Amino acid sequence: MPFTETGIPGLLVYEPRVFNDSRGYFFESYSAQTFEQQGLHLPFVQDNQARSTYGVLRGLHYQQEPYAQTKLIRVLEGKIIDVAVDIRKGSPTYGKAFTIELSAENKLQLLVPKGFAHGYSVLSETAEVMYKCDNFYHKASEGGIIYNDPALNIDWGIDLADAIVSEKDIVLPTLENCTHNFVFNPNK
Numbered sequence: 762m763p764f765t766e767t768g769i770p771g772l773l774v775y776e777p778r779v780f781n782d783s784r785g786y787f788f789e790s791y792s793a794q795t796f797e798q799q800g801l802h803l804p805f806v807q808d809n810q811a812r813s814t815y816g817v818l819r820g821l822h823y824q825q826e827p828y829a830q831t832k833l834i835r836v837l838e839g840k841i842i843d844v845a846v847d848i849r850k851g852s853p854t855y856g857k858a859f860t861i862e863l864s865a866e867n868k869l870q871l872l873v874p875k876g877f878a879h880g881y882s883v884l885s886e887t888a889e890v891m892y893k894c895d896n897f898y899h900k901a902s903e904g905g906i907i908y909n910d911p912a913l914n915i916d917w918g919i920d921l922a923d924a925i926v927s928e929k930d931i932v933l934p935t936l937e938n939c940t941h942n943f944v945f946n947p948n949k
Contacts, residue, residue: 820880839888852945
């Protein structure tokens, strides 16, 4: 199967099958059938795309229930460190951060389920990131965690002293002080 478990329940790496030949390559970046065979029934309703330069750090973001989003993240150009933090109360991996390098070259994707804070940093000169969401953006439900929370100890792959971070992200609370309504359900 093209899915690899990460050690955090529900957080999966998806590696599509790539067909290379003298003309270039072809792959299905998403197939509902492939995901359903894994037991993942995700009604994706929105695609988002962002272009950023080296050193940009976005995150850590989430939307609270009932507007929480499952995301499938991939890189169209360049290279990023993608980060997901389990913030589901009662989870055996609550507060654990997972990092992975996603790039246009490796074509890996990260499936981030509801109940995670998500962010990324740009490692290449520029990067274009695209992600599918199974719920619409809802500004009033936004939440987040400060990217440099010492309790998370995330290695973003860049010098944080030089990181380019939005004004909104600089004032986010720590995990200990953030507000969210996620609860771990081992049956999901």
